[in-house]
Amino acid sequence: MNVEDIKVIGNIGAGTMGHATALQFAMNGYAVKLVDSSQEALERGTALIEHDLDTFIQAGLVQETERQAILDRIRSGTDYAALSDADFVIESVLEDMGVKREVWAKVESVVSEQAVLATNTSGLSPSAIATVLKRPQRFLVAHFWNPAQLMPLVEVVPSKETDKAAVDLTVELINGIGKHAVALSTESLGFVGNRIQAAVIRECMNIVNRGIATPEAVDEIVKYSLGRRWSVLGPIASADLGGLDIFDGLSKYMYADLDNNAGEDPTLKAKVAEGHLGAKTGQGFYSWQGADSQALIQERDRSLLKALVDDQKNGGAQER
Numbered sequence: 256m257n258v259e260d261i262k263v264i265g266n267i268g269a270g271t272m273g274h275a276t277a278l279q280f281a282m283n284g285y286a287v288k289l290v291d292s293s294q295e296a297l298e299r300g301t302a303l304i305e306h307d308l309d310t311f312i313q314a315g316l317v318q319e320t321e322r323q324a325i326l327d328r329i330r331s332g333t334d335y336a337a338l339s340d341a342d343f344v345i346e347s348v349l350e351d352m353g354v355k356r357e358v359w360a361k362v363e364s365v366v367s368e369q370a371v372l373a374t375n376t377s378g379l380s381p382s383a384i385a386t387v388l389k390r391p392q393r394f395l396v397a398h399f400w401n402p403a404q405l406m407p408l409v410e411v412v413p414s415k416e417t418d419k420a421a422v423d424l425t426v427e428l429i430n431g432i433g434k435h436a437v438a439l440s441t442e443s444l445g446f447v448g449n450r451i452q453a454a455v456i457r458e459c460m461n462i463v464n465r466g467i468a469t470p471e472a473v474d475e476i477v478k479y480s481l482g483r484r485w486s487v488l489g490p491i492a493s494a495d496l497g498g499l500d501i502f503d504g505l506s507k508y509m510y511a512d513l514d515n516n517a518g519e520d521p522t523l524k525a526k527v528a529e530g531h532l533g534a535k536t537g538q539g540f541y542s543w544q545g546a547d548s549q550a551l552i553q554e555r556d557r558s559l560l561k562a563l564v565d566d567q568k569n570g571g572a573q574e575r
């Protein structure tokens with residue numbers, strides 16, 4: 256199958272991630288079959304789709320005249336039979352191996368043999384999910400980043416049995432809807448982005464616990480140095496520019512002093528035990544209760560949206 260043969264997208268799950276992927280495909284001309292096991296979730300997801308679409312219209316990313324046609328491309332329901340004519344299926348249901356396997360066995364029983372199948376798991380092994388499939392060669396991970404309507408990256412991760420053609424097709428499709436797909440060579444726990452994020456968070460906790468700096472100071476330091484630089488050039492290219500002899504020197508005297516805890520993070524465990532989960536409970540390292548914290552979240556979304564507008568001016572995220 257070529258990317259031009261893909262006309263219908265099956266989109267399972269209408270929650271935080273699923274509503275955003277459905278909208279992204281519909282905005283790019285695809286017919287979308289949006290399936291969720293809960294009618295209520297479909298209604299919530301549809302409201303989120305309309306909200307995000309209106310934000311894109313206000314930002315000038317989508318024309319108002321296209322609004323209704325985009326919404327009309329999304330057909331929602333609770334019956335998996337609707338997926339029978341899907342050429343590509345993206346799944347964003349609960350992060351649970353049992354649920355994922357059950358969903359994929361059901362999907363494979365209704366879709367064609369050619370359909371390419373993608374899970375948006377945050378880190379479960381695609382090889383482990385694919386054990387329930389008769390044709391695992393066309394199954395892989397397409398890991399969107401949250402908020403998926405605003406973040407460009409999608410990690411495309413093969414299982415041990417995925418055909419290269421399925422990886423290439425998925426990369427082409429995802430780039431074609433204005434996202435930035437990056438294929439991994441092989442599956443790994445946490446893929447790539449979450450591995451790097453975990454290493455950074457572990458050291459941030461270490462710095463705070465050793466009294467080297469406050470959480471506020473850590474965030475400020477990253478925002479105004481590494482964050483800025485890495486949004487232009489990644490850490491490996493940045494090391495090249497800094498000089499690998501410098502980084503080699505840093506490794507010699509510093510690596511042994513960095514945290515290398517291999518178990519659950521004790522600081523995060525304690526926060527969770529206190530019920531301080533962050534924005535969702537109103538308290539984490541910061542308080543997320545006042546109007547200021549809501550303004551901060553809105554500011555983050557405005558910045559991400561502005562970056563998307565800039566991407567589009569520069570010819571799309573896939574070409575950067």
Ligand SMILES: NC(=O)c1ccc[n+]([C@@H]2O[C@H](COP(=O)([O-])OP(=O)(O)OC[C@H]3O[C@@H](n4cnc5c(N)ncnc54)[C@H](O)[C@@H]3O)[C@@H](O)[C@H]2O)c1
Nearest residue numbers: 268269270271272291292293296347348349350376377401
């Ligand atoms: N939220 C994130 O930050 C994020 C980021 C990247 C990937 N993911 C992954 O995306 C997936 C979905 O996460 P989310 O945050 O959107 O979850 P969510 O809870 O917001 O949405 C999940 C949806 O799946 C539906 N669902 C559950 N079982 C189903 C079934 N058997 N058939 C059809 N629909 C079913 C639920 O009704 C719900 O609407 C997970 O695998 C998660 O790890 C999440």
